[in-house]
Amino acid sequence: MADGPKLSHTAAMILQAIQAGDGYGFSVMEMTGLPSGTVYPAMRRLERDELIRSQWERQSIADAEQRPPRRYYRLTRAGRAALEASQKRYPLLAKLAEVERP
């Protein structure tokens, strides 16, 4: 029986950051402390493995704040399942998740 993809610690941290934060690339970098050269390729892999999904924000929102539209990421159902499994594998990750919850 397949247990689903086993994530590395880095990938699990990124999934958690996407779930807990705004889902933008820089917010993931800030939450995980990882550099852009690590975060973005990891997010590409996660999107390829269909654990996250990306979407451009609406132009009207960006125009209202006078900035270019950003691409944000969200967990898919498979991504949420993978994150739950990772939190069982990596207890420290689960503790960080408890801290992040209000």
Add this chain to the structure above:
Amino acid sequence: MRTQRKLLRSASLLVPAAQRVEWLAEWSAELHYIHRHCPESATRFCLGGFRDALWLRRHHPRRDWFRLDSAASCLAFLAACAAACWLLALALGARMPPRPEFAIPMVLGISLLILPSVTILSPGEYPASSRARRWSFLAAKIALLVPIAYFGALDLGALLAPQMQPHGLIVGFVAVFRWALTDQRRRCPMCLRRLACPTVIGCSSHLLLEWYGTELVCTRGHGLMHVPAIASSYSVQRWVQLDRSWRSLFNAQT
């Protein structure tokens, strides 16, 4: 901010053309945000773009615009290139500087010593039945590539910098030998046609206990090539022969 934008534009050149505009828009948008909230980290952020661009380039499904599918077309093309390089060398009157330390055998030896550091030398696992044909094709390719590298180095040296001809020769030999081996590994061992339909199999996070790599197919139904994502002592390129019962699924032109 101008420097960071130039960095991103430089990195975007590595991104496959179909994804470049979107990639640049994503990174530029993040840069705009970083520049407003954390400007001291903007340059470091942009430098990470090169790694992301390289990842996209590496994992983009390749569409070779110039495939040289069949063995005959490949050899014909190489012969034409060799003839063109030779004629150009004649026209330019290019000559190799008389330096004994750059005699052809020594240059070849140095190139062969460098070769293992730039490519895998192992041909992989293949059936014994097609060995003579495969080695003959490889020998023919190398026989045509050597004059291409030699006369090409002469031509470039005559056009740009004659004193760099010997060094260009070493680089040229390493490049052509590497191409010959890479091309050989991408061909069906039975019909020597380029394999097609690359498909990624497995998951990169399952590298230790499961197989992760690319599967290529011979369009004439001779078999499948399994290329591991990371070559190791226990995971090499492997050919899976298909028997004749599979041929009806492919374009039967044998």
